[in-house]
Every structure is written in C-alpha cells, then in structure tokens.
Amino acid sequence: MSDVALPLFGHGEAQAEFLSAKESGRLHHAWIFEGPSGIGKARFATRLASVMLGAKPTDEDPAGAPVNDPVIQKILSSGHPDLKHVHREANEKGTLKQDISVDQVRDLNAFFSLKPALGGWRVGILDALDEMNISSLNAVLKTLEEPPPQAVLFLISHATAPVLPTIRSRCQTLRLKPLSTAETKAVLDTMELETPADMADLVRGRPGRAAELAGPKVMAAASAAQSLLKSMPSANEAQLSHAILSAGEDDQAFGIFAEEVLGWISDKADTEPGWSEVWFEGQQIIATQRSLHIPPAQAASKLVSCLQSAFASR
Template sequence: MTVIGHDAEVATFHEALLSGRLHHAWLLTGPEGVGKGTFARAAALWMLARAAGPEPVGGGFTVDPAHRIAHLFDAGSHPDFKLLRRLPKDKSEELARSITIDQVRTLQPMFATSPSLSPRRVVLIDAVDDLERGGANALLKNLEEPPTGTIFLLVSHAPGRLLPTIRSRCRLLRFSPLAEENSARVLRAALPESDAGEIAALAAIAEGAPGQAIRFAGLDIDGLDRAIDRIAREGDATGLQRLALAKQLSGKAAQARYEAFLERAPGRIAQSAREGGDIEAKVALWSQARSIADGAVRLSMDQQTTVYEVAGLLAKLAG
C-alpha cells in the first residue's frame, strides 16, 4: 500500500509517533479523492505492524506484504483494527446514506478488552462526515476518553460540517491536491490495463484528485470533453452536433458516459465563467445546467432530451 505525493504528511505522522507524542485522534482533511483514505489505511497497517513486530523496514509506511500483520489486515481479520464506513443497503450495491450509531456501538466490545496482538489498536472512519448525529455523539465519548493504545484516524472531506467538539479533540492533518504527475502515478497503479493516453487524460481531468477520476476509466472522457468543448467554442446553430451527442449518450450501454457528461458539462460552463466575459450570464447558464444534471438520473429524465438541453446551454457560451 503506497502513499503517493504526500511525503510531508507522512513525515509529520512519523515524527509524531517516533517522538512519543502521537495524538490519539487525527482528522485527515482535504478534497475528496486526493488520497486521504489510502494514507489512513497505510498508516494503520504500519502502526499495527510496528507495534506487533517485526518492525517494518523501508521508508514511508512500507510494510512487507509477507508480514504476518499485513496478511491479517488485508484479509479484514485483524482483531485490533476497525474500519467504519457506509454499508450497502440490503443486498444491493447502493450505499446507505450514513454511518449509523449502531456501527459506532460495535466499537464498545473491542474497547472493553485489551488489544490482542500488540499494545496498539486503530479505528479508521472513512468518512467521518457520513456519521449520523447519534453516531457522532457516540464517537465523541470515545474521543473524550480514548481507550488505552487506541489511535483514531478520521477522514473528512468537509470538516466544517463536523461537531466542533469532535474537531477540537483531533490533531488536524491537511492534504492538498496532487501534482498532475503524481495523479498519473496513482492512476497507473490503480488502472494497470489503461494505456498511456487514457492515464494522461484522466490525470488532466483529475485536478489533483485521482480518486475522483478513476470512475471515468474506460469512458473516453478525453473524447467526451472534446465534444463538449467544441459546442462551447463554436456553438451549434443547426443542432446537429447536439443531436449526435444526444444519440451517443442514450441507452443503457451509454449510462456511465451519460452520467459523466452530466458532471463534465456544467464544469465546462464554470470554466468559461472563470475566463471572464459576461460572468452573470454564464453563472446563470451554469446554474441551469447544474440543476438539470442534479435531477436527471434521480428523476429518470429522458437521456436524449437531457443531453440536447444541456448541450444547448453549452452552445450559448459561443454567443
């Protein structure tokens, strides 16, 4: 498990642990998709392996995959590690809206005993923003009276939404967007079957958050962006470009590209607004496009009609 592009954050964590002043709770903040969750899992494994022995060798959070603790961790059966995240609804792939208070309560039996394999125990919540109110209050009690040897790693994309009392109990570690070359390294590791052209295109649209760009793999986002950009720059007086794009993005097989279009098109309008011109008019276009995009999938709106309408808003950028 390799942490890419966050050397300063790794060094900060190392220094805190090796100095003997490791805070019991860390709030890992920054944009979604920059690698906070990967950092947290790697840090958790490294701490558990180091505490149980033999001590990992190498820089960063390097742990030999053959290490006995790595085997338990990768199998999800380490008794001193607990991961809380949103669970699938029923038997579907759709995730629940929140991390429930019942999930937080599952920590109590673990806290009632000493750690099993070493003096160290780690609880990772990804993301703590997803805690329902009752769960947040239950977690706060644990942060106020932390069990001996327990380290809490709390991933947050929007720390301003958290209870101030939770934030005040944590040491803050901020993560910035990655440089494009580091985004490309993350994407190459995550998508080994993708060619260099796709990796470059995904790294460019990632804007420093490769975790967000991974879901676009295999969708020819570069080609989709070119079609969006052409309509935005040249307009579409005949409507033929919009019609062709609407046909391409309709049907069950095109669902993923259709949803990508709904996300990319408003972003192209926002980009135009940042470049200047009639900013008030462009913001109004962006608001319309965002409103349509937000409701399109949820309301099962007709795909062709939706694409044609949003592309029409893009065309207005060309005057």
C-alpha cells in the same frame, strides 16, 4: 518500493508530520485525513495503522511495511483483531447503502472500549465522514470526547461536505493534496488501463478515480464538465446542451459531472470567498438529487444554471 505491500504515492510531508507526532510521545487520539477522493487517503490511513500496530517498515519507506511482514499481512486479509475499518455496507440487493449507519459507529465505539487484543494499540479507520448521517456523526463523538488509552481513530474526509465543528475541534487534521502528474502516472502504470496517458489528464491528480471513469458515459460526462468550465462564462447553447445531456445519462455520469463542477468551484473559493455560497448551493442540488431521486438530466440542468447565475452576478 516494489517490496512494500502498500507503496505510497505522494503525501510524504503529511506522513512525516504524523510520524513525528508519534515519535514525540504526544500522539493525538483522532486524526482527520482530508482531501478529494481518489488521492489515496484510505491507503495512507492503512499504512499508518500498520505502523501503529507494530509493522516493521523498510529502510527506504518509514511507513511502508514489506509484503512479508506478518502485521501487514493480517491487515490486508482483514484479520487483525486491533484494527476496525468502517465503511458503507451493502444492502440485501448487494448495492452500497447511502450512509454509514449509527449501528456501525456504535460497534466502533464498542471496539474501542476493549483492551488491545495483542497488547499494543487499537486503531479505527472511518471511511468516510462524507458518508455519515447526523445520527452516526453524533455517535462518533462519544469516542472523540472520551478517548480510550492506547487507541487512535483515523477519520477520512473527501471534503464534499463540511466537517462538524464538534468533530473537527477534537481532531488533528492532515490535508492531503492531489498527486503530481508524475505520481499520477506512476499509480496508473500499476493499473490495467487501455489508455493510461489519456486517463492521467482526466483524473487530474486523483488516480483512484480511474476505475470510475473507465466507462464511456462517465468519461464523456467528466470531459463535458471540464470543457464547460473552460468555456465559462462564454459557453454557447450547444456547449451547455452537450454538458447537460452528457451528465444526464445516468446517476454515475451525473455524479462525476457534479464532482468536477464542485471541485472547480471549491478551488475558485480558495481565492474568491464569494464562491463558497455557490459551492453550498451546488451541494444542495446534489443532496436533493440523491435523496429525492431527481432525474440526472434535471439535476444537471439545475447545476449548470447555478453556475451560470454565479458568473452573471460577478
């Protein structure tokens, strides 16, 4: 495992399904890799891209190229001519833009219109569908509707927003799950963390979130969300107030708080479909907070009220 450039933690079944499709000679032209953030979907996509582009995996890992493989070296240095990775870009102030723009997707479409530079495949990774606006989503349909030969597109979805039916119907979907406790700890052990054991409990199978949660305000907001959810529907005023104050510290704290709450509601909806409406209501609160720059404390209060109303009506 140590000789592999991008070791894989978890997702073995999903990887096997993709590789089986590839070996069958009937590989679909577009794949959605769907699952919560922080579980390694981008790494998963990059590993499969390396296989498509000719990397030679090790005997132990059918999609794990060794560190000295020339294909994976080109990929990791962003120098492979037949791989295009699309994600949000920074604005003139150096901060990430809110969406992947339609121009970025048009560049991806133009990339796919060309023949592979090295004579094999062309691979695109679009990270992520959740960060695209309606114009860029419509633009990606061009490639999905008219797939070029010897090309495959990987679309990453964090499942924070519904995938358009017109997109999902043209793709194969692999649903990736949070990692096991052992897998999570294995990932965290490769990172420079002061308290990896405490972080393993907090990230709940999503080790990629460790960097986000490292700050005290963010960690406090995530912890407050988890405590609140455990206390519902019997949370007292002190617990409710603490949750709102912790989430209201700043936009990042609110983002983590909201992610915890929406993730819990999503899990609830798997067994109780009525909670799907609550999930959509929560998503609307989050979207409004972002678009109108509502103070985090105000948005947190609305989200907590949404949660209380959901319990009260059941």
